Amino acid sequence: MxxxxxxxxxxxxxxxxxxxxxxxxxxxxxxxxxxxxxxxxxxxxxxxxxxxxxxxxxxxxxxxxxxxxxxxxxxxxxxxxxxxxxxxxxxxxxxxxxxxxxxxxxxxxxxxxxxxxxxxxxxxxxxxxxxxxxNETTYCGTLLSGMGEGAHYIKHPQYLEQFYKKIGFFPYFGTLNLKLSPTMDNLLQNYINNYPTIIIDGFVGESRTYGEVKCVKVQMWPRNNVHNQVSGALLKIQRTSHKSHILEFISEQYLRDFFKIEDGSKICFKFI
Ligand SMILES: Cc1cc2nc3c(=O)[nH]c(=O)nc-3n(C[C@H](O)[C@H](O)[C@H](O)COP(=O)(O)O)c2cc1C
Ligand SMILES: Nc1ccn([C@@H]2O[C@H](COP(=O)(O)OP(=O)(O)O)[C@@H](O)[C@H]2O)c(=O)n1
Structure with missing residues (x-):
């Protein structure tokens, strides 16, 4: 409960x-x-x-x-x-x-x-x-490496242009992956399904289709240093190969260096 x-x-x-x-x-x-x-x-x-x-x-x-x-x-x-x-x-x-x-x-x-x-x-x-x-809670997850594919999608000009226009920054080429507990993920899905999100439209390019991405702006920080905050966005990728409780984030910063974090580090975020 x-x-x-x-x-x-x-x-x-x-x-x-x-x-x-x-x-x-x-x-x-x-x-x-x-x-x-x-x-x-x-x-x-x-x-x-x-x-x-x-x-x-x-x-x-x-x-x-x-x-x-x-x-x-x-x-x-x-x-x-x-x-x-x-x-x-x-x-x-x-x-x-x-x-x-x-x-x-x-x-x-x-x-x-x-x-x-x-x-x-x-x-x-x-x-x-x-x-x-x-909407109000602080979520914390564990950093993990993914499949090394995030960068490929982020740097696609048709995604990149929309990120800049709709979210306000050019992201670092990659996604930071955080693993959430399934219970925390259930709470988070409540947000994604009920509050307005920014929609990055899908498109057809190079003989394949790229899917829609929902974005929500967040404030992120390493759990051991709440003063080291950065803004970014949580991506809900329509055609992802990740399970729901593996979250992908973008930010202008290369967060591994900015936060001095590595796989296993705890990262927290709040919706803004
Ligand atoms: C902006 C963006 C758009 C994506 N669109 C697609 C897509 O259309 N089709 C697809 O199979 N995967 C898509 N992916 C998801 C990747 O296949 C993959 O699940 C994920 O980005 C892997 O990230 P990782 O390398 O950090 O683990 C997209 C990823 C991002 C970041
Ligand atoms: N804003 C970001 C985005 C990705 N990254 C990291 O940059 C690397 C490349 O991202 P990626 O999405 O291509 O690769 P993986 O997440 O699959 O490992 C990964 O180590 C991410 O954790 C970061 O530190 N800060």
Whole structure:
């Protein structure tokens, strides 16, 4: 799970609600904000953190378990005491978020429509949080050598001219490759898929086709020297032979010298 403390989440929501209005978020926010005040009256529909995790676990393990899950199944899967699991199941039943179906094997747990709707609320909120996080966070990856092909593409006049016109500099002839953890890459893809990017158009040249490249401007620095910052761009190359979590960057500088780095060095970047 994402490691975000409650205050930050709430602060982010209050800022975000201006541009991403969503009725469901308002309900959760109001419940949270009033929690400590003397006239706080709990909203019956409010799904607390323990409940929603259970809804998530039940529905997820149900899918993994050929579409059926019972309380004893959950007790085997979850590292939680049987008493706690039984208590949560009762609470969810009382709130009509799940039902127990006594046909078939007996005691199969089912989410009600309201249960799924509550999970969907959380999903909507998580989407907004990760969208914002994908924009604001600092990513760090590990430098690695590639196939020595980046330079060939960067120096092609039809790419070069577009880099200058659209990004504002003539890049060093090559791409700096950083390997990201797959989890961090998932967050980053959220940015690429949802925020505007600069498009370097593909073209046909010398009897072959060159693909489109999406670019995002970044600020980069070696992890051990945050003051040594350089601007550059992350490239999302349509026809790349690299896996998604191997990122390619361009910069005006030859970064291996500028940052004094070698394969294995940690490099960080932020979108600007
Ligand atoms: C600007 C740019 C455009 C590219 N366009 C193509 C392309 O059209 N077709 C293709 O097979 N590879 C294309 N590539 C990707 C390279 O084949 C390769 O995946 C990558 O650049 C290798 O980089 P490396 O030598 O740093 O590992 C392009 C690379 C860059 C930098
Ligand atoms: N702005 C840049 C671009 C590439 N480079 C490096 O320049 C070399 C040539 O880039 P390349 O893309 O042709 O080669 P590889 O990344 O495949 O090794 C590589 O060692 C890159 O790491 C750099 O230091 N700074």
């Amino acid at each position: 994402m490691n975000i403390d409650k205050k930050n989440v709430i602060d982010s929501y209050s800022k975000m609600s201006y541009f991403m209005w969503n009725e469901n978020i308002l309900i959760v926010l109001m419940s949270d904000r009033n929690e400590n005040s003397s006239n706080y009256v709990p909203d019956e529909r409010f799904v607390g953190e323990k409940e929603w995790f259970f809804l998530l676990w039940i529905s997820y393990h149900k899918m993994q378990n050929n579409g059926t899950i019972s309380t004893p199944d959950l007790c085997k899967i979850l590292p939680i005491s049987q008493q706690t699991i039984s208590r949560r199941i009762l609470e969810l039943e009382e709130k009509k978020l799940i039902i127990r179906n006594f046909e078939g094997r007996g005691g199969e747990l089912e989410l009600t429509t309201e249960g799924y709707a509550q999970l969907n609320n959380i999903y909507e909120q998580l989407k907004i949080i990760s969208l914002k996080a994908s």
